[in-house]
Amino acid sequence: MRVNSIEDEFSSRMLDDPGSGEAHMYCGAYGDRLGRSFHLSNPPVLHSQTRRGVRLAVTEVRIDQSGYGMTSPMGNDDAYLVCLNMRKQSTHELWCDGRSVCSTSYDGGTTYVLDLRRDPIAYISDPMHSLYFYMPRQAIGEASVELGKTRIIDLAIQPDQCFPDTIINSIGQTLLPIFNRATAAKQTLVDHLLQGLCTYMASTYGGSSERPEIVRGALAPWQQRQVTQMMRERVFEGISINEMAEACGLSAGALARGFKKSTGMSPHQWLLSHRVDLALELMADPDVSLAEIAFNTGFSDQSHFSRVFTQKMGVAPGAWRKSLANNKRVEAA
Known part of the structure; x- marks a missing residue:
């Protein structure tokens, strides 16, 4: 089951990651x-x-x-x-x-x-x-x-x-x-x-040492690294919040609250932001349609992709791609 919106996160209890190839890109x-x-x-x-x-x-x-x-x-x-x-x-x-x-x-x-x-x-x-x-x-x-x-x-x-x-x-x-x-x-x-x-x-x-002060209720540094790495590594088969919580020795609710305390966003919001990052790379290829990019980065459809992209970048995907094309024309001139 694919998560279609931030609000669906805990009703579905499933996070799924972008398409394959991300580990190489990052x-x-x-x-x-x-x-x-x-x-x-x-x-x-x-x-x-x-x-x-x-x-x-x-x-x-x-x-x-x-x-x-x-x-x-x-x-x-x-x-x-x-x-x-x-x-x-x-x-x-x-x-x-x-x-x-x-x-x-x-x-x-x-x-x-x-x-x-x-x-x-x-x-x-x-x-x-x-x-x-x-x-x-x-x-x-x-x-x-x-x-x-x-x-x-x-x-x-x-x-x-x-x-x-x-x-x-x-x-x-x-x-x-x-x-x-x-x-x-x-x-x-x-x-x-x-x-x-x-x-x-x-x-x-050099700033803080390896023993930083842990914010009350936040994940420990190793737990945050574990969760984000698990989300990066899993592709279309998805990963449940329960699975990530078990890897960190926490309940699902504690993991969700701790992750947001640590990063300022829920696990699903972090994943959506990560998908947009991958989409931005794919948009450099003018032969790949926005619908294909939405599918290849794990969004449920182009409308969902456009909504999340605009929320993060402040501009619609089509306008962003147009600016890339203009940059290339200027560079070639």
Whole structure:
């Protein structure tokens, strides 16, 4: 049975996930995956990993025209994007969790940080040139332990903060000439710089430790990760609230209340938001109809898809797709 509306959540006791392929699409916001968020193909990317094998990466994103518009979601990931702005922007608008958190300008050489757990989306008005450093929280925790500190799990930087940092800027400037000209000999330098930046972020901007204060009634961090991972992994066969509650050692009611306390939304609302993220990627293909997108992302019909999409994005799917087509025409001109 498919859930058709938020109000149906507990009467049906069933959540079902988007179509297959999502795990691949949300496999790290770097390289081609990050490029799709900006409607770019194969942006330059450099890779490394920590000593324990956690992926690190930096992607160069360049947009040469003005009035580009909205990005697509960058994926729901337990990681940060540390953005180094190489070019001044007169307007910087950012949404997290569907709400506006920043509307300002920033200078070249400044940095801001995106928490990928908060579903960031940005509006781009001016030509842009930025480096996006992909930094999983697991890597930050590993770096903090190697520094002899309590394991850090967060960066204490709010999404509306845009600040100059000479270390981050210097690392970015050093990496720029290596993009598209990477060699095995240069990989050692890339490793040192990306791993060094991870250590620097942990030591300079590290926030809460691995023992955060638990909000009364909220899920424990491991329970929240468990529930969201289960919803991501299950496809059209669906997953019941009872099944997720059992995995967390809770009753169904306690799970629902705790999840909303932790995330600000019910499990079903979280799932609907996640489906819209997947739909935004599929909409980049003009040959796929909105009805097909609705079906392939798990919505009951196109009307349900349109209603949920408009609620989250503030514009109907057809208008969003039209803006994508206009962006492509401008880019090709």
